[in-house]
Amino acid sequence: MSDAVAGLFTIIGVLLAWSAFLYVRMTKTVYITDYQAGVKFRHGIFSRVLGPGFYRTRSGNAPINVVDMRPHQFLFERLTYQDALQSDSLISIAGSVIVSDPYLAVTSFKDIETDPITVAKDGLRVAIARTMADPSEQGRERIASGLTAELNRELRKRGVELRDLEVTELWTEVTDPYSVERAN
Amino acid sequence: MGALGVAFFWLCILGIYAFRVFVGLPTSHSLLPYQGGVFYKRGRPVREVGPGKHWVIAGSQKILFVDKRPVQVCAEGRAVSLADGATAIFGFTASAQIQDVKKALYASGIYSQIPAFVTLCVVRSVLNHSRADAVRTEQVALAEQVILLSREKLASTGYELLSFRFTQLSTAVPVHH
Numbered sequence: 001m002s003d004a005v006a007g008l009f010t011i012i013g014v015l016l017a018w019s020a021f022l023y024v025r026m027t028k029t030v031y032i033t034d035y036q037a038g039v040k041f042r043h044g045i046f047s048r049v050l051g052p053g054f055y056r057t058r059s060g061n062a063p064i065n066v067v068d069m070r071p072h073q074f075l076f077e078r079l080t081y082q083d084a085l086q087s088d089s090l091i092s093i094a095g096s097v098i099v100s101d102p103y104l105a106v107t108s109f110k111d112i113e114t115d116p117i118t119v120a121k122d123g124l125r126v127a128i129a130r131t132m133a134d135p136s137e138q139g140r141e142r143i144a145s146g147l148t149a150e151l152n153r154e155l156r157k158r159g160v161e162l163r164d165l166e167v168t169e170l171w172t173e174v175t176d177p178y179s180v181e182r183a184n
Numbered sequence: 185m186g187a188l189g190v191a192f193f194w195l196c197i198l199g200i201y202a203f204r205v206f207v208g209l210p211t212s213h214s215l216l217p218y219q220g221g222v223f224y225k226r227g228r229p230v231r232e233v234g235p236g237k238h239w240v241i242a243g244s245q246k247i248l249f250v251d252k253r254p255v256q257v258c259a260e261g262r263a264v265s266l267a268d269g270a271t272a273i274f275g276f277t278a279s280a281q282i283q284d285v286k287k288a289l290y291a292s293g294i295y296s297q298i299p300a301f302v303t304l305c306v307v308r309s310v311l312n313h314s315r316a317d318a319v320r321t322e323q324v325a326l327a328e329q330v331i332l333l334s335r336e337k338l339a340s341t342g343y344e345l346l347s348f349r350f351t352q353l354s355t356a357v358p359v360h361h
Contacts, residue, residue: 006190013194029243033227035290052227054244072293073301077308078263090265092312094305096292113293135267168305169312171265 027056030064037102038064049102065106071096071163074117081128083172089133092169093124093147095162097155104159116160123151133172140167208243220285221247232285250289254281254346257300261352264308270316275352278303278334280343287342298341303348306333316355323353 031054032038038050042062050064057064075094083089097116099105109115127150131143144165152161214237215221221233224246233247240247260275280299282288288295310330311319318326327350335345 010190010194013197017194017197031227031243031246033224033246033248034229036227054227068293070290070293073297075301075304092264092308094301166305166309168308169264171269171312 023056027058030055030057030066032064032066035068035070037067037069037099039067039102039106040064046103067099067102067106067112069099069102071098072113072117074120075168076121076124078169079125079128081125083128083133084130085132087133087173089172090169091128091133091143091167091171093144093165094168095120095148095165097160098163099159100156100161101159104157106159108158109160112160116155116158119158120151120155120162123154127151133170135170135172140170143167143170208241208245210239211242212237212239213247213249214238215247215249218251218253220250220252220282222250222286222289223247229286248289250282250285250295252282252285254279255296255299255343257303259300259304259307263356264311266311266316266319266355267313268315270319271356272311272314272316272319273352273354273356274307274311274350276303276307276330276348276350278348279346280338281346282342283339283344284342287340289342291341295342299338299343299345302337302341302343303330303334303345306330306337309333319353319355323350326350326353 030038032050032052034052036052038055040047040050040055040057040062041064047062055064073094073096075092077092078090079092080088080090097120099112105112105116124147127147128143131146132139134140134142144167148162148165155161213221215233215235217235219235221238223230223233223238223240226244238247257276257278257280262274264272264274266272278299280303282295288298292298292301307330310326310333314322314326327348331345331348334348338345
């Protein structure tokens, strides 16, 4: 092989090495585990949702937002309200929030861990006032399933949903169980 | 060095540099005696790892650490309404420890808060179903009920309940007064 060809190879090699160097410097590795999802944008437009794996991306033009898909538990303690019969009531509710649509969640919430819980609490205060405060076991289940369905209608539009809602405490000034039965 | 050698040298440099982005360099992580971990390969869990030194290929592999030391839970001066409309004031201490690293890691975004969440929910639920006379006279039975339910719920999240006891449990004036 002549010196000219070797020189050409050297130049190509240097250029390729420089390109690789720039590629490494301008990109970063994003690691996504199986309980996470990555929302990739390209030039400001949603590109796709990434599954588990590792990806190299240019953080400026093609950022990847990693979303934790694990449940985030919450416990709202002793919320006072008036139920549908205007009875003074008190409720504690536990549950968890999970991300159902990573893209919607990323674009709707700044902090995916805490903001959905705040929104859920806000919605809960409105929705709970439309329910009957029935402290029986069936009554609690009815309240939990009703609240789950009602709150999820709104929350799903933002890419999150409530799971495993449980009424851990319920008190109402109505002591006559028949009045609750009649109202239901 | 001949012309071929020079070309080969540069291509090797290029290959190593470019290739390391996709494969990564071997690095080691040491887990302490009270830590557990899950070894991930290309984002998927492969196996659980215990204390000691573990090698991973940076980039494609990863070890997520979990602290297995007991988590202490303490609640004081909390109120709960009872089944008969009275209010009880309660406080408790509890501790729980991770038994199943993977279960705990996947159970919550903040796995260390699970023991507090579970015990508080269970205590509140058990007391809310009890009457004032039971709170006054059957505290041991109530604590046992809490332990049973907490243990069951914590087990499903990879934890084991180590201890639980009420530090305070008394009835107060009814909530509607």
